[in-house]
Amino acid sequence: MTAPAALPDLGAYRRFVVAFSGGKDSLAALLHLLSLGVPAHAIELHHHDVDGQGPTFMDWPCTPAYVRAIADHFGIALYVSWREGGFARELARDDAPTAPIAFETPTGIGRAGGNGPAGTRGLFPQTSPDLRVRWCSPALKIDVLAAAIRNQPRFLDGRTLIITGERAEESPSRARYATIEPHRTSTLARAVDHWRPVHDWTERLIWDAIAQARIRPHPAYVLGWGRLSCRACIFGSPDQWATLRLVFPAAFRRVAAREAASGKTIHRSLTVTQLADRGTAFPAATLHPDELAQADDPVWSLSILADRWTLPAGAFGDHAGPP
Ligand code: SF4
Structure with a gap:
């Protein structure tokens, strides 16, 4: 395993929030966190449902269920959040504000937003690294996590470490990300840091960590x-x-x-x-x-632990995706 370039003082944090897509990099980041001795009860997985709990339009139907199966396997809390109506509603927006965000909390469902200026989309996001025109990433993921944190008073109590799985190898824009920095939700009253523990990992290291844990890949x-x-x-x-x-x-x-x-x-x-x-x-x-x-099934039915783990066909293959 790599020597972490910048290991935060993990003892300083009250909770560890893993932005968990179900992909290999966020899975390896979670496994790394556990390998460092962070107890499962201090970790929470946050998953953003791109299709907003509605009918499948853009995402893999099985992804939310896979994420839940992983959380259950490790005995870790999972909180799902989404933009109401998901990708399809935002795409169809016509002289209306962007929909509210909904987020699971330990005590129920919270809501935020939905009262912005009216606007019209109608066009798919542009395939650009610029998040102002590639609207899906902020509208359906980045802003959703930020709203879930800003709108829960529990995040004012003790330090929070957000963990994401971006890697430098993936793209020049990701290579420029800091390994650790204050999170965008951090304020004087709310201490939130953002750590990218696998930022300098190669894809080989990622798959090695998943193979060692024998977790079935998505x-x-x-x-x-x-x-x-x-x-x-x-x-x-x-x-x-x-x-x-x-x-x-x-x-x-x-x-x-x-x-x-x-x-x-x-x-x-x-x-x-x-x-x-x-x-x-x-x-x-x-x-x-x-x-x-x-x-294609929103109900997860395969085992999460593989009896005989094998490298999936997609490993080291087609890497098209957001930069
Ligand atoms: S960039 Fe791709 S993966 Fe990300 S939200 Fe848009 S469509 Fe989905």
């Missing part, structure tokens, strides 16, 4: 995806769109139809159908019927 990796983004991520490569069209045709059609209705392509110049035409479906996508069925 089905996306087994089917050939190299990263766990939304299933229909706007940054999808031609091969990802070709695979989606082959094995999840209804999901592909939904996005293709919405793209056509918007009058503008997600990609700079090609429709998702033209992208799929240029790609080749991942061979693994049709070789694992159990994972294929699980991927």
Whole structure:
């Protein structure tokens, strides 16, 4: 395992909030936290449901259930949060404010926002590192976590360490992220730091940590995806769109139809159908019927511990995804 470049004083924190997508990097970050002796009762997983608890539009149907199965396996609390109506509602916004955020808390569901200025979207986010135009990441993830923290008084009591799994290897913009810094929700009254414990890890180290723990990777990796983004991520490569069209045709059609209705392509110049035409479906996508069925099922039914752990086909493969 790597020697942590900047290990925070873990004893200084009251709670450890892992922003947990269910992807390999946030999973490795969680495993690392546990390996450092942080007790499960001090950790909480926070997962952002991109489709806002509504019908599947962009994300993998199984992801919330996979995340819950991981939390249950380790006996760690899980709090799910979402923008009401998710991606589809924000995309359809027409002279209306962005929807409120809902977040699970230890005592129920909290709500925040929803009273901003009226505006209109209608277009998919732009495939840009600039979060002002790539609106899905802030609207459905970053702002959702921030609202969940800012609107719970319990975060005023003791220091909080937020843990995320970005890695320098993933992109030049991620390479520039600090390993540890004050979190955007930190104030004089609310002490919140942000640690990226696997920032300098290679993908090999990530998979080694997951293999050692024998945790079953999310089905996306087994089917050939190299990263766990939304299933229909706007940054999808031609091969990802070709695979989606082959094995999840209804999901592909939904996005293709919405793209056509918007009058503008997600990609700079090609429709998702033209992208799929240029790609080749991942061979693994049709070789694992159990994972294929699980991927499309909002109820988790596979074991979380693998009897015989094997590196998934997507490892070291197609890394298209948000920069
Ligand atoms: S995974 Fe892709 S589509 Fe989903 S929120 Fe992130 S950038 Fe947007």
